[in-house]
Amino acid sequence: MSGTWSLIRLALRRDRIALPAWILGIFVMAISGPASFQQLYPTQAERTALAQTIDGNPAMVGVYGRIYDVADAGGLATWKTAPLCLVLVALMSLFTVMKHTRAEEESGRRELVGAGVVGRSAPLTAAILVALGANLLLAVITVLAFLGSKMPVDGTLYYGAAFFGGGAIFTALAAVLAQLTESARSANGIGVAVLAVTYVLRAAGDSGTQSWPTWLSPIGWTQQVRPFADQRPWVFLLIFGAALALLALAYALAARRDIAAGALPTRLGAPEGSWVLSSSFGLAWRLQRGGLFGWTLGFALGGLAAGTLAKDVSSMLAGNQQMADLLHTLGGARSFEESYLSLMFSILGIVASVYAVSAVLRLRAEETEGRAEPVLATGVGRLSWSLSHIAFALLGSAVLMTALGLTAGLAYGSPATLLGAALVQLPAIWLLAGLTVALFGLLPRLSSAAWAALVVFLLIGELGGLLKLDQWIMDISPYSHIPKLPGESVSWSPLIWLTAIAAVLLTAGLTGIRRRDLTA
Amino acid sequence: MTVAISVSGLRKAFGPATALDGLDLTVNTGEVHGFLGPNGAGKSTTIRVLLGLLRADAGTVRLLDGDPWRDVATLHRRLAYVPGDVTLWPNLTGGEVIDLLGRLRGGTNTKRKAELLERFDLDPRKKGRTYSKGNRQKVALVAALASDVELLLLDEPTSGLDPLMEEVFSECVKEVRQQGRTVLLSSHILSEVESLCDRVSIIRKGRTVETGSMADLRHLTRTSITAELSGAPNGLSTLAGVHNLDVQGTRLRCEVDTDKLTPVLSALSTVGVRSLTSQPPTLEELFLRHYEDDLS
Ligand SMILES: Nc1ncnc2c1ncn2[C@@H]1O[C@H](COP(=O)(O)OP(=O)(O)O)[C@@H](O)[C@H]1O
Ligand SMILES: [Mg+2]
Numbered sequence: 001m002s003g004t005w006s007l008i009r010l011a012l013r014r015d016r017i018a019l020p021a022w023i024l025g026i027f028v029m030a031i032s033g034p035a036s037f038q039q040l041y042p043t044q045a046e047r048t049a050l051a052q053t054i055d056g057n058p059a060m061v062g063v064y065g066r067i068y069d070v071a072d073a074g075g076l077a078t079w080k081t082a083p084l085c086l087v088l089v090a091l092m093s094l095f096t097v098m099k100h101t102r103a104e105e106e107s108g109r110r111e112l113v114g115a116g117v118v119g120r121s122a123p124l125t126a127a128i129l130v131a132l133g134a135n136l137l138l139a140v141i142t143v144l145a146f147l148g149s150k151m152p153v154d155g156t157l158y159y160g161a162a163f164f165g166g167g168a169i170f171t172a173l174a175a176v177l178a179q180l181t182e183s184a185r186s187a188n189g190i191g192v193a194v195l196a197v198t199y200v201l202r203a204a205g206d207s208g209t210q211s212w213p214t215w216l217s218p219i220g221w222t223q224q225v226r227p228f229a230d231q232r233p234w235v236f237l238l239i240f241g242a243a244l245a246l247l248a249l250a251y252a253l254a255a256r257r258d259i260a261a262g263a264l265p266t267r268l269g270a271p272e273g274s275w276v277l278s279s280s281f282g283l284a285w286r287l288q289r290g291g292l293f294g295w296t297l298g299f300a301l302g303g304l305a306a307g308t309l310a311k312d313v314s315s316m317l318a319g320n321q322q323m324a325d326l327l328h329t330l331g332g333a334r335s336f337e338e339s340y341l342s343l344m345f346s347i348l349g350i351v352a353s354v355y356a357v358s359a360v361l362r363l364r365a366e367e368t369e370g371r372a373e374p375v376l377a378t379g380v381g382r383l384s385w386s387l388s389h390i391a392f393a394l395l396g397s398a399v400l401m402t403a404l405g406l407t408a409g410l411a412y413g414s415p416a417t418l419l420g421a422a423l424v425q426l427p428a429i430w431l432l433a434g435l436t437v438a439l440f441g442l443l444p445r446l447s448s449a450a451w452a453a454l455v456v457f458l459l460i461g462e463l464g465g466l467l468k469l470d471q472w473i474m475d476i477s478p479y480s481h482i483p484k485l486p487g488e489s490v491s492w493s494p495l496i497w498l499t500a501i502a503a504v505l506l507t508a509g510l511t512g513i514r515r516r517d518l519t520a
Numbered sequence: 521m522t523v524a525i526s527v528s529g530l531r532k533a534f535g536p537a538t539a540l541d542g543l544d545l546t547v548n549t550g551e552v553h554g555f556l557g558p559n560g561a562g563k564s565t566t567i568r569v570l571l572g573l574l575r576a577d578a579g580t581v582r583l584l585d586g587d588p589w590r591d592v593a594t595l596h597r598r599l600a601y602v603p604g605d606v607t608l609w610p611n612l613t614g615g616e617v618i619d620l621l622g623r624l625r626g627g628t629n630t631k632r633k634a635e636l637l638e639r640f641d642l643d644p645r646k647k648g649r650t651y652s653k654g655n656r657q658k659v660a661l662v663a664a665l666a667s668d669v670e671l672l673l674l675d676e677p678t679s680g681l682d683p684l685m686e687e688v689f690s691e692c693v694k695e696v697r698q699q700g701r702t703v704l705l706s707s708h709i710l711s712e713v714e715s716l717c718d719r720v721s722i723i724r725k726g727r728t729v730e731t732g733s734m735a736d737l738r739h740l741t742r743t744s745i746t747a748e749l750s751g752a753p754n755g756l757s758t759l760a761g762v763h764n765l766d767v768q769g770t771r772l773r774c775e776v777d778t779d780k781l782t783p784v785l786s787a788l789s790t791v792g793v794r795s796l797t798s799q800p801p802t803l804e805e806l807f808l809r810h811y812e813d814d815l816s
Contacts, residue, residue, distance in 0.1 A: 106610070106649065182649050183610045268645040269612075273619030277612075283620060287609065370607040374660065377571045377601040377673075378624035379593050518573040 003119055007126035011100045015130070022092040023138050025455060026085050030163075031145045032463050033081040037073065047076050054079070060340075062207035062309055063347070065223050074146075074155045074228030082159075083202075084462070086219055087195065089138070089163065090170035093131045094191040097174035100127035103184035105259060124254055128175055128247070135167030155228035162222040165239035169218045170195070172246035179253035182262040189294070195219075196298065200305070207309065218242065280380045284388035288359060292396050295355050296403050299348065303404040306344040307411025307418070310337045338487035341408065342421065346479060349425030350458055352400045353432040357450045359393035360436040364447040367518060376518065386437075386513050390506070393433040401425055414486075421485035427498035428478040432457075434505030441512025444519065522549040523582075524671055524702040525570065530579035532565055532726075539565040541726035542579070547704055547719075549670075552697050554713030554720035555706040556807065562726040563706040564604055567675050570704075571601060584671060597626045600664035604675040604706075606656040608648030614659040615644030621663040633666040639688050653680040665692050672696060672703045678712060690716055710807045722807065730806070741806045742775040744799040745784075750792030759784055770794075 012019075041047045051067045054060050064083055069075045101124055104110040110123060143160035147153065173194065177187040198217040205214025206223075214220035218239070225235045276282040363386060366372040376385060405422025409415030436450035443449075457477035464474045474480045478501075481494040525547035532540040540562045547553040557563050568574040569581060572588040572595070581588055586595045608617055622628025637644055640658045651659065657680045664672055678686050693716050696703055707713050713720055714734070721731040730737060742763060749770045756772070757765050761780025766773045776784045788796075 108653070185610070268643075269616070269647055271613065271615040271644045273616040273623070277616055277620040278623045280624070283609075286612065370603065370605060371609060373568075373571075373573060373603055374601065374606075374621060374663075375624065376573060376592075377596060377599075378621060379597045379626055380624050381593050515575075517575055518568070 003122040004126050004129070007100075007122055008130055011126055011130045015096065015099075019092075019096065019130075019134050021452075022088070022096075023134060023141075026088045026092065026138055027141055027145070029081055029088070029459065029463075030078075030085045030142045031149070032467065033079075034073075034077040034146060034149045034151055036463070036467050037077040041076065047073060051076055057336075062203040062305075063344075065202065066206050068226045069229030072152065072155065072228045074151050074159070077151070078159060078228070080462075082223065083199075083219065085163070086166045086222055087199065089135065089167045090195050090219075091192070093135060093167045093170040094174040094177075094188060094195070096131045096134065097127045097171055098178055098184050098188050098191070100130065101175070101178040102181070102187050106182065106184050110259060121251060121254055124175060124178070124250065127178075128171055131171040131174070132168060135164050135171065138167070139164040152228060154231065158225055158227035158231050158233075161236065162225040162227060162239070165225075165236060165243070166218065166222040168243040169239060169246070172243045172250065175250035176246050176253065179250055179257060180262055189291075193294070200301075203305075280375065280385045280388040281391070283375065284362075284392060287362065288389065288392045288396070291355070291359070292392060292399065295352075295396070295400055299352070299400045300403040300407045302344075302348055303407030303409075303418075303422075304411050306341060306348075306404075307408035307413075310341050310344075310408075310412050335487070337412075339484070341412070341418065341486055342484040342488075344408075345404070345421050345425060345485070346461070346482065348404055348422075349401070349429060349482065350454070350461070350479060352397045352404075352425065353429045353454055355400060356393040356397045356429050356433040357436050357454060359396055360390060360433055360440060361447060361450065362392075363389045364440050364444065367444070372518065382513050383510060386441075386510060390433070390437055393436070394430060397429045397433070398423070398426060401429075417486050420490075424485050424490065424495065425479075425482055427495045427502065428482050430502040431478045431498050431505070434502035434509070437509030438505040438512070439509070441509030441516070444516065523547070524549045524584060525553075525704060526580075526582045527566070527570075528580050530566065530569065530581060531577045532562075532569060532574060533577055539726055540569075540579075543723060543726055544728045544731070545721050546731070547702060549702050550697075550700050551718040552693060552703040552705060552716055554717035555704055555723070556708065556710065556713060556720055557706075557723040558708055561708075561723045563708075563723065564675050565726075566723075567601070567673050567704070567706065570673060571596075598669055599671040599673060600625060600667050600669045601673045602657075602660045602664045602675060602677045604679065606653075606660040608651065608656055608659060610647065610649035612648050613645055614642060614648070614651060614655070617648065617659055618644065618663040618666065622667050625667050625669065627668070628663075628666050629668055633662065636662045636666055636692070639692075640685060654682065654685065657681055658685070661689065661692075665696070670701055672701065674703065674705045676706055676708065678707070678709075686712070737806060738778060741778050743778050743781060744775050745773070745796065746798075747772045747788055747796040748794040749788065750794060753788065753791050756784070756787060759787060 037047075041050055054064075055067050064080050067075050067079050104123065139160040142163060143156050146156040146159070170191070174187075174191055177191050178184075181187045181190070198219045201213040201217035202220035202223070205211050205217070205220060214224065221235055221239050221242075224232065225239075226232055276285060363372075366375075366389075372385065376382060401422040402419065405419035406415055408422065409418035412418060432450065432454060435453060436447065439450055440447045457479055460469065460474060460477040461479050463469075464477075464480075478498050481498060483490050483494070523546060525545060527543060527545040530540050530543040530545075531538070543562065543566060545555070545566065555563055555566070565574065569576050570583050570588050572590075572592045575589055584595055584598055588595060608614070612620070618633060619628060622633070640662055642655060642658045642662060646655075648656075648659075657677065661677060664674070678689055681689060693703060693705065697718075705713060705717065717734065719731070719733045720737065722729050730740065732740075749772060752770060753767060753772055756762055756767075756774070759780075760783075761777035762784060763775045763777075764773075772788075774784075
């Protein structure tokens, strides 16, 4: 295949920061499990006790998955980190493949490359190889690190292979999606939606009475390999078989379509702009509404699931006094359902921040891709242009949390309380939005560092307790300051502080935007 | 005569790279002004400063009697801009973009819009991502030309258009000029501006190197002369304005600065002229002379 090698070199050059950052971030998350669990639960008895508590709790099993062997340290060490790592591995694979295939075609650079001596499917092959290479490297260093911390050898190898398998499936899925739509943004959107569905299927299968939904989910497959337990090599047939089938489909679709065209037909649109398209807010609405609808739907479903599970848990506990007593001692004054719901709300608060940050970063994309310029060359000022998108970050996140709180409340039975518990996350979300605006206004080239901040806060929240980090490190994350509702009493001062800091960051960013050069 | 754009001593650096290095530009109201320079000369940067998208490091810039950095909203309702590299929103149709930009500017002339869509042979129902480069350019051109603004800032507007559409574009600019509106038309292709522009400014490496009417600039060009004389020409090489002189017996070839033709022709006629051919000046040569310095 002529040109594949040079395209791989080009891709590695363009990704020389992004890929190492992904790999390093996922690696750190993957190895934090063994590191922390061996310290915190050194004896077999402690591990067994913890594992039994977890496995008897459908909510925890829903979020993180089942522990298949309570006797083995490996199962426990990877129980909490594996699902999150797999999600990140899937995102890395999806974004990497899309960046070097569909995004290149969309920008027209693919045509330049196509004019050179490059085989027809070389760009697709190069992107797939780069993504698989990154996954392989990640799996290898993770395996080496696990072996270094004295984890069982065969379990570690199964774990590494499952890791790589998950990446391979989503690499292949991305290769298919890249053929379908004409825009990389919508292809990425479909990919993320598929990922979310596979996660929910796994959660449903693992925590419910029926296990078949797990078997519809590639993420479920990677856990059904059951490393560190009754290892099941035949599941790899399913994983790699599916990856190969998807790859074959991608190449078949690629051979049938023109460059820059999608396999899905595109329809003609309106010949004239509706009245909505009369202001910068109208434009922002057109650009952001699809995302907002999708996210709101997701949060409503998430709330429904969380509320229903919480109710199930309480009915299960009603018949088991011993378990209820145990959870009561573990969870302190709060009931178990309350601590479960507050955990869900704080996780979904971080997820809503992803929405808020990406809504603000839309401004940066509009700027660098040259679409801000024609708008700002009209009567629209920079302030109203910026605010039109920032409004989606601030109000849109409020819409998401409202949808979450209401549906969870309706399913569980106390809408007002749960609505409050969901909305209390907003100050931290707004702080992230404000931080993104500040970066965009003052250090535009570093705008996407907002993601790095979000990941750091996520790591602090997820692993801070496990790693027993110092309190001052925990305090860096705005999410640490949110009262744990429902259950705790509301303390207003951290909420007011977070909102005030968000407002300061927002103002600083907006001032910066009005003063700086617009980069085209 | 009033002035639509006046720029003097404009400087702009991006980090260590100087994009504009003391640029001067004056565009009179009602004229079509050619803004010429090779790629990277600073045309787009100048236009972005005029639009208040970039902040000038030094120099004075006046646009329609306002300050382009401060009076953004009021000035922008009076002008329309076509970027050099048009990108559209992937899921908005061409028609939606045209209406949006028109309304943000304060209104579109619907009748003219329909007529322009027809003339440019543009389907307004297609989504932004499905347009070719030339069609994206057409969307931006229709959006700009359909509005009743005083000033059009066009940055290499014909890049990507086929010759037929370039012709349509030229007609449109001529109409705009007849309506008394002002146009700043940047280009790196001389033939494009030669037929359209009243005056041109040529810039190179962020500085204005020539400016004036087409007639003024023709004075700066050289006429090629080939002559058969009655005797051997003497002393021609010492005359001012004579370049590349090549004498073989009584045959002579040279290039003469167009504004120095009279003394050279009288020197030739003193010797006696048997035959004479002259080649009229083209701006291409003038332009190439500035480019050559660039290349060397
Ligand atoms: N945002 C920017 N950052 C850095 N350099 C820039 C930027 N914009 C333009 N330049 C540089 O300024 C010079 C002038 O560019 P430009 O105005 O685009 O030229 P032209 O439009 O005449 O082709 C070029 O050398 C270009 O590389
Ligand atoms: Mg340019």
